[in-house]
Amino acid sequence: MNVATNNELKSTIALTGLYHVMDPEIGLNIVDLGLVYEIRFNEPFKEITVVMTLTTQFCPMGESIVDATKQAMQQSFPDYSTEVELVFEPAWSPDKISEEGNKYLNG
């Protein structure tokens, strides 16, 4: 996986939380699925922005995934507020699935 960030340490904690957010249809977490592009921390305002995508626009599970992402960040960083920024460029493709994700799907 390749997730951009401006705070490596906090990003590791954030990713640990995001590993628990699953795409319910595929059964794989959103990090290994390659949906998370960037995690930005705005320290003065105690804000986190998760830049992510969905496997398809208007994905029927999109609302659940975004809500679960916010809740996971809230649990990892109770003092921060979380914003999820959905982007569709670059669009998601199966090439974005991590090696671990591919192993899971091949299993």
Next chain:
Amino acid sequence: MFAPGPNSPIKNTDYRVVLPFYAYAALSFLLATIIISTDVGAFTQSHFNAKALAVTHTMALGWGTMMILGASHQLFPVLIEGKLYSNFLAHSSFILGALSIPLLIYGFYTFNFGVLAQTGAVGINLAVIAYLLNLSLSIKDSKSRNVHAVSAFTAVIWLLFTTLIGLLLLFNFQHPFLPEASVHYLSLHAHMGIIGWFLLMVVGVGARLIPMFLISKYENKKTLWWVYGLINAGLTLYIYVFFTDNHAILSLAPIALIAIALALFASFIYKAYQKRIRKSVDEQVKTSLLSVGMLSIPLVVILAFVILMANWGHRQFLTLYGFSIFFGWISAIIIGMTFKTLPFIVWNKVYHKIAGLGKTPNPKDLFKSNLFMGNIIAYVLGFMIFCAGILLTDTVLLNIGATLLLINAVLYNANVFFILFHQAKLK
């Protein structure tokens, strides 16, 4: 680096719009199997009889059309990458369809094409118009014009032609005004519905959904445009041949065009399957893949009918042709896709606000897999035995097949309502 997405790209169609269609379709499937179980004799006579007409329209409208209308209200936003224009129009479409279909079916069942049946037919047309209007306005507001969305939209236009002709035929029974009797136009009405509505819609949406569920890297829009063009050309040519000289060679041409389209579609699905990342394919997708294979049955039957019609009875071929379309191909894809889509819609309804608060069941845990397997076994056996019964005009086989199909519909309904009434369970 990252371009922002459209406004509210995750706001989905309200589940209250979609779920009633699923419930209605499931009950219609049950009703159709009850009708055939009570009198299999209808399948040993001419296909133009009260019960066969009632079963056909229960399957085509109550089961196939209502299910596709429901699922497409959820999936059309994915195809066009835009929001559904109106929940009100979607509700209107359901209410009009749900109230009108029983009137029409009752009319057929009693072989009375009077006011009740005519009111039903008018209501069905209004339901289709509401649906078409909703899709048109949704497309107008979206930026994406892909082959899947265009196929689905064209299919709905064919559906409107089909129901309008159905309405005209119904009035023509009571007060003849067309050049020929209504029976003459039945094959035109049927093929607009089967090829224009069902085939085009299933091919357009299936070519998007099946690779998506397989997580396939395969894409080939060009092939899908060819499939789209060939199906529309085949149907248009069929209509031309119908109204002009019914020359034997020319009447084979539409079949050939549709056959090429189906071969291209099957090859597209096969390549998508080969290039899938998700190696383990669940039973629901397998059932949908089976339906792609089942498309070949009506094709073989109609070819055999054209080639052998001089030597063998028309009745068995025509009955088998219709049966293999509605109880074979259409039912297989609906049964498979029900348990691929409905659990997610209900899961979203029940869990989306509480997904991060604890461990939730997976959507696939919302239905009983043992019921699903029983459903599939009863369905496949029932379908094959009933087909044999039609071909051999054997009422024992027809009764066994009908009983198995009834069991399949009971198990299907049990599972559907088990999902619909699911309550939140956090672990």
